Amino acid sequence: MGYSGARGGIDAIEAAEKLVRRKRLNADCEWVSPQQIVGRFRLAVDRVMGEAGIWDEELTAIAIRQAEGDLIEAVHLLRSYKSTLPRFAYSKPTDADELQVVRRIVPAFRNPPGPQLLGRTTDYTGRLLELTSEQAGQEESMLLASLALTDDQESLEPTTSDEDTQPRRLLETLREMDLLVDRRREDDPEPFDITRTPARPPASRSARLSSMARAETGALVNQWYRNILGPDGYLHEVTLGEVRHGYLALRIEHPLTGNTISIGTVRVTEVEAIEDLNGIDEQRDRFDIGYGLCLGHNEKKAIAMANLDIACHRDAGRSQLEQSLLLTTDGLESSGFLEHLKLPHYVTFRSMVERKIAVRESKNRERSS
Secondary structure, three states, X not given: OOOOXXXXXXXXXXXXXXXXXXXXHOOOOOOOOHHHHHHHOHHHHHHHHHHHOOOOHHHHHHHHHHOOOOHHHHHHHHHHHHOOOOOOOOEXXXXXXXXXXXXXXXXXXXXXXOOOEOOOOOOOOOOOOOOOHHHHHHHHHHHHHHOOOOOOOOOOOOOOOHHHHOOOOHHHXXXXXXXXXXXXXXXXXXXXXXXXXOXXXXXXXXXXXXXXXXXXXXXXXXXXXXXHOOOOOOOOOEEEEEEEEEEEEEEEEOOOOOOEEEEEEEEEEEEEEEEEOOOOOOOOOOEEEEEEEEEOOOHHHHHHHHHHHHHHHHHOOOOOHHHHHHHHOOHHHHHHHHHHOOOOOHHHHHHHHHHHHHHHHHHHHHHHO
């Protein structure tokens, strides 16, 4: 059916919205619950929470369901919702050393300080499609039950001691060996709040890290992949120091007592990347460290973050790397620009057509004169 006029356009939009709801609500299958999405699609939920900058698994599951699996649209829904909420407190800084790890690997050292904890990972499994996934899931559930592994335990290794759950960092070992550039600061600058002010180059390190933590995962991985090949003039030797996944305390100041209190935990992924310095003006007898931390279990993003963090520091504004990271990796912004192309552009295109015709007529007059 065609539509004409202003009222017809509104009718068409309302009809399109009804079609979206009808297909989502009246599918020929059972209605999927938020609990199912959280339980079965945990990595997708973690990714959307990180890109939306909000920690709420159930709310994220609802957004993914409403977006029909379009993760960027789910991020859009969550950010829009978050913008309506009052901000009643600011979290207090938490030392990353307090991370209660459930997964920790150290690719750079065979025998690092503290244990290697493989935790939940597909790194060592064959990429084979399980066509009998329901049966395989039941068999796996029986195996986990026989091992007395609860849902809260994410690793088969015993993690009861502080040394296991809060292992010493590899970078401390490198620092003791005098192999690490010391870039620690004595001051404690206020972190840049990208939710209130857009980050633009030249930006502080906290602005870059915050922007990357909320960036679209695929866009950030693409930036990292371009960068390791050295288009900025450097050869980037990529070595991961540590990859960690665990629980980090969330603390705020009590509004009545003024005391710092813990209101829960969030899961985060943390990565430290070792950079082999080889520039003429760099300390070539030492390494430097890049850092990445993001919400949820998203190792791809955290690894890309850590490597791009040190790449930006080495670049020091000589190329467009920082600008590219700050302005092109936000999935919501890039998707919004792409989506707007589907909106009516009649007037703009009509003016382009008229210019083409005017140029052609001008050329014809020149030929005939």
